Amino acid sequence: MVNVVAGLAVSHSSMMITNPDLVDDDQRTRVYDAYERAAELVTSRGFDRVVMFGTDHFNSFFLDHLPQICVGIAAQFDGWADNVPPMSAPGDAALGRHLAESLVERDFDVALSHSLRLDHSFFAPLSLLVPGLDVPIVPIVVNTLVEPMISMRRAYELGRAVGASLRGAPGDERILIVGSGGLSHWIGLKEQGTVNAQFDRSFIDHLCALDVEWLTSLTSERIEAEAGNGGQEIRTLVAARAAVGEASATSVFYEPVHGWLAGYSVIAMLSDSQ
Amino acid sequence: MTAADGHDGQTLAFELMSAIRRWSHDPGLATRTAKLSAEELAQREGWPREVAAAVVDRRLDELLARGVHPLMFVYLGRIYGFAVADRWREIERARETGPQHGA
Numbered sequence: 001m002v003n004v005v006a007g008l009a010v011s012h013s014s015m016m017i018t019n020p021d022l023v024d025d026d027q028r029t030r031v032y033d034a035y036e037r038a039a040e041l042v043t044s045r046g047f048d049r050v051v052m053f054g055t056d057h058f059n060s061f062f063l064d065h066l067p068q069i070c071v072g073i074a075a076q077f078d079g080w081a082d083n084v085p086p087m088s089a090p091g092d093a094a095l096g097r098h099l100a101e102s103l104v105e106r107d108f109d110v111a112l113s114h115s116l117r118l119d120h121s122f123f124a125p126l127s128l129l130v131p132g133l134d135v136p137i138v139p140i141v142v143n144t145l146v147e148p149m150i151s152m153r154r155a156y157e158l159g160r161a162v163g164a165s166l167r168g169a170p171g172d173e174r175i176l177i178v179g180s181g182g183l184s185h186w187i188g189l190k191e192q193g194t195v196n197a198q199f200d201r202s203f204i205d206h207l208c209a210l211d212v213e214w215l216t217s218l219t220s221e222r223i224e225a226e227a228g229n230g231g232q233e234i235r236t237l238v239a240a241r242a243a244v245g246e247a248s249a250t251s252v253f254y255e256p257v258h259g260w261l262a263g264y265s266v267i268a269m270l271s272d273s274q
Numbered sequence: 275m276t277a278a279d280g281h282d283g284q285t286l287a288f289e290l291m292s293a294i295r296r297w298s299h300d301p302g303l304a305t306r307t308a309k310l311s312a313e314e315l316a317q318r319e320g321w322p323r324e325v326a327a328a329v330v331d332r333r334l335d336e337l338l339a340r341g342v343h344p345l346m347f348v349y350l351g352r353i354y355g356f357a358v359a360d361r362w363r364e365i366e367r368a369r370e371t372g373p374q375h376g377a
Contacts, residue, residue, distance in 0.1 A: 058295055058345055063288055081299075145345065188334075188344025190362035229344060 002169040005045040007177035007244035007269035008038055008129065009207065009237040012054075014082035014120035015260045017127065023259035034253030034266045035128040041252070041268045042129075047176035049092055050130065050137040051099070051166065051243070053159070053236040054121035054180040055144045057082065067111035068150050069158065071100040072139040074114055079123035087123045092136035095169065099138060102165035108158060116141070121233075125180045135176075142239065144181060144232040153216040155235035159242025166243070177269075179240025181233025183254075184226070185262035191228060195256035199226040200263035203234060207241050208249040208267060215241075230262060237267070247271040286325065287341030293319055294329075294342075298349040308354050332356055335365050 020028055059081035061067065073096035079087040103110050118139055127133060140162065143149055150158070166175055183200040186192050206214040215238050223231045241249065253266040297304045310318065316326035328336040332354055334347050347358050 058291075058343070058349075062295060063291065146343065188347035188358055189338075190359075190366065192359045192362070 002166050002171050002173050002175060003271075004163060004166055004175045004177060004244060005047050005271055006042040007179070007240050007247065007249075007271075008042060008125075009179040009240050009249075009265070009267040009269070010035070010038070010125045010129070011182055011262055011264040011266075012121050012124045012180045013260045013262055014084050014124060017085070017120065017124050018083045019260075023257055027255065027257060027259075030253070030255065031257060031264055032128065034264075035125070038252050038266045038268050039129045039131075041270065042176050045174070045176070045270065047174045048135060049095060049173045050126070050135050050176045050178055051095075051140065051162065052122060052126070052137055052178040052180065053140050053142055053162075053239045053243075054118065054178075055233050055236060056121060056141050057119055058145065059119040060117050061141065061143070063146065066143060066146060067141070068143045069103075069108065070111040070113055070116065070141045071096055071103070072113050072116035072118070072137075072141070073097050073100060074116060077116060077118050077122070077137060077139060079119065080117045081119045084120045084123060087127060087133060089123075089126060089130075089133045090136045092138055092173075095136075095171075095173065096138040098169050099140075099162065099165050102168065103158075103161055106161045106165065108161055110140075121180050125178065129178065140239075142236050144235050147220065149220055149232060150235065151216070151220075152218045152235060152238060155238045156212060156216050156242045159239035160245075162239065163243035163245050177240050177243045179237040181236035182227070182231055183234065183263035183265050184228050185230035186228035187230045187261070189229065193258055193261055194228065195258060195261075195263045196226055196228070196231075197254075197256045197263060199231070200254060200256070200265065203227075204251050204254055204265055204267065207237060208251055210241060210246070210249070241267075241269065244269040244271060284341060286321075289319075289321070290325070290329070290337065290340065290342050291346050294346050294349050294353070297353055304353045332361055333365070334358070334361055335369075
């Protein structure tokens, strides 16, 4: 039986890879240490697959073709764009296919890609959490960039459906769920560099507590106002939390990291089942 | 922008964003584009001159008002060599000191 053994909800930026010096040494060390601690926590659970909810920044998807949700089905995924060094990770095409089929059966009309390239949303955190990039992944790209976006309720339900689909999959894989996005940040706007720590901390508390009512009450308008256009990425974190389910969740780290333009959070979710 | 120009607002915003994305994925094209005047850019892309001028002059406020997604300003900053936050501050300062100073 496939087992969801742990989950992580983490922030990302290309700059954490490409421009580390934009953040002072002490804070940068704290951020990297937090990712390392989180990696150690989940590694102790012995995962051998990563199912990852992430975003795209007009790199792989654009307004000519913009799915709300896309599942990657491939034996390898290459990273690109935003000056991030070339990286690649193996994929689990069979698990990706199973997820796509199961999600459609559960009324999620997901798009598929057999040649999906992934930007820093995936590879920035992945390169810190799985430094060898040697664990097969299944990426799920969620549109958090252009309205209309799926509601927070839908993001939560997507995560639940992914969790149920995985648990119903044949095989004995041990799955790490990762959500990569947020927290508050304003991209390209005059507020760029602003972080709303109050919103971020409140979100973290509600996410850890799996306060579904609060999380799903967030509208795009409220997120935009309180967490910025980049804050829309929290959909991936909610999906990851829902996919892991009733596991206990702990905030490993949170700080506003103005040099990298966002509130940075690392949340670990450890399932009771081993 | 009017229908007579051959563009409606949404189409033009899409064309602008498509072009910025195309340039940013082709370093050679980005370098050549950054050297163009507004007139040259307008001619090459088939845009009205004032639209090309908004790009060349890095008028993020005008581009935003035309429906360009703000993430595109990060791309534009890489092409034209400016920091988005700094450019916004310049624009805001220019607004405060009056239109005669431009942005």
